[in-house]
Amino acid sequence: MDALSEAMRAVRITGALFFNGEFSAPWRFVTPAQDEIGPTISPDSERLVLFHLVTEGRATARTAGHDEVDLEAGDIVVFPHGDAHELWNGRTSRLFPGTRLLPKLANGEMAAEKWGGDGPVTRIICGYLGCERHAESLFLRGLPALLKTNVRRSPAGAWIESAIRHCASEAESQRAGRLAVLAKLAETVFVETLCRYMDELPPERTGWLAGARxxxxxxxxxxxxxxxxxxxxxxxxxxxxxxxxxxxxxxxxxxxxESLLAYLARWRLQLGARLLLSTNRKVLQVACDVGYESEAAFNRAFRRTFGAPPARYRRERKAGQPTAAEP
Missing domain, CATH: 1.10.10 (Arc Repressor Mutant, subunit A)
Structure with a gap:
């Protein structure tokens, strides 16, 4: 039994590698928060996980309110909650003009850019994972704002890095299926990072990944x-x-x-909310599909969690109106 695999199957996930950068020191670039960048690179995603793989050289990463993290070749730095962050090497006030990437990002293409001074070179491949909000209560739950691991410390990770570098080098080619391959690689690198993070958790750590381990x-x-x-x-x-x-x-x-049965009840309601928005099934059918014996019981529990009964929740969300509460 693999809890992480089962949970990830239960959440709609999309991924992509979107930027292949070659930076010469000194350089610096800033990545906006998910609310700003999400509508451009993954408009259908409710949550955005951002990551950067350093394939050559060195860099430093930081997000607001947290310490700086040094990066070297083979390191992946992940921002599980899509926080705004910056990466740099050397001192400079000049920012990489990220706005020039927008046309390619909007088309789902991978952008390749060079920037910086005349110092040591750092090569970075950037990607994202887009997912439903339910991921926040599963494999993203309890993760720090920033986490780092090195993929070169395992044969599987080294193979993933090699495949990513190869595909990124062919980003400008028109070979059929290349974007699909890049998307799968983005998902794979994120799963590998989570697995390595789980393996390295201290025994006293709590949270979803600690429970899954x-x-x-x-x-x-x-x-x-x-x-x-x-x-x-x-x-x-x-x-x-x-x-x-x-x-x-x-x-x-x-x-x-929380208790095991409380967790199950919360997860059933989240699945119910997804079915209400992604299907035309009647509320009674949705209730049965997620384990409720009656529509009335489902209605009561759903309203307590989401602030609206299922039918109204469906109507308002499809009309683009926020509900009174979200879990």
């Missing part, structure tokens, strides 16, 4: 995400996870910050 909690999470509509009970999940219900309940609460 735990043998018993991870199996329970995978089961819930694989079959959320099943009438799960704590004893059922404990037996399927190979532990006692007391141990599972305590460990789940410790790592996840």
């Amino acid at each position: 735990d043998a018993n909690v991870g199996r329970a999470l995978a089961l819930l995400h694989r079959d959320p509509a099943r009438a799960w009970t704590l004893p059922d999940l404990a037996r399927a996870s190979g532990t006692s219900r007391t141990v599972l309940a305590e460990r789940f609460a410790q790592l996840m910050g």
Whole structure:
């Protein structure tokens, strides 16, 4: 059972590599927050994860309110919540004019640019992962504003970097399928980064990824995400996870910050919200699809979480109106 894979299958994800930069020191560039850049590079995504892979040279990264992070070749720096950030090497007041990338980004193309002075060269490939808001309560939950790992420390990571460099070097070619390959590579590099981050978590860390890494909690999470509509009970999940219900309940609460059944109820409602917006199914059918025995029970729970009953939520969201509350 792989909780991370099951969770990622449950969230609509798109990815792309969008920038291949060659910078000579001194240089500096700023990436706006997801709210500013998202409508251009991924207008259908509710959340944007931004990342940069250093393939040669050195750089420093920083986002507001956090310490600087030094980067070297093979490092990937990820901004899981799409925060505005900057990268640089050397001192300069001149910013890379990122606005000139907009036409290519709007067309879904990969831009290649050179910029900077006459110092040491740093090569960086930038990408993003676009996903639904539900990702914030799953594999993005509890992640810091910035995280770093080095892909060259594992054979799989080294292969991914090699493939990305090869595809980026052919960004200007017109070979069929190249954009699809770049999109899959962007998703792959993000998953690899998450896996390495999970492996490096200290034993005392809590949060979704810590729960997914735990043998018993991870199996329970995978089961819930694989079959959320099943009438799960704590004893059922404990037996399927190979532990006692007391141990599972305590460990789940410790790592996840809520009870197992509370987590399941919240996830069912998020799935219900997605079905309301992505299908024309009646509210009763949606309720049944996510594990509710009656439309009335679904309506009550949905209104408590989203601030509006399902039918009104669907109507207002499709009309572009914000609802009273979002989880």
